[in-house]
Amino acid sequence: MKRLNSHQIGIDEGFVSLFDHWAQTTVMWDGAGERTVRATVSFDEPFAEPPTVSLSIAVLDADNESYLRLNLRTEDVTTTDFTIAADTWEDTRIARLGMRWTAIGVLVDTDELWDV
Incomplete structure (x- = not known):
């Protein structure tokens, strides 16, 4: 369990389309064997420390x-961004993959930014 020692907890969320075979040819559809696709996502504002990030599938279009x-x-979760990685292997063919993500963590304490 990660304990947050702050009253300033932030939640950021979003959607990212990792790839779309119908818009462009991808190795996830046309390739074979081990394949990986990555996408870097930036947070709306920085966290004080790397947040906890969870993923869920929002769009999945695969060959049957x-x-x-x-x-x-x-x-590579940092205070400003992270990378989503998707792997497939063997003869699996995926045409589209979209992800929803949620990041929860401690925010930068803006009171500490004041130097009086």
């Missing part, structure tokens, strides 16, 4: 001729 294999994770 093979098993759906998908691994989703966050990487």
Whole structure:
């Protein structure tokens, strides 16, 4: 469990389209074997320390001729941004993948910014 020692807790959220085969050809649809796609997401304002980020699938369009294999994770979470990574492998073909994300963490204490 992560304990937040602040009364200034921030929540940021958003949507990111990782890829869309119909807009452009991607390795997630046309490739085979191990494949990874990454997208960097910036927060609306910086956190005081790296927040906890959770992901959920909002859009998934996959071929039904093979098993759906998908691994989703966050990487390199900092106070200003993070990276979403999506892996697939074998013969899985994914045409579109969109993610919703939520970040919860301690905000920068604006009272500390004042130097009187």
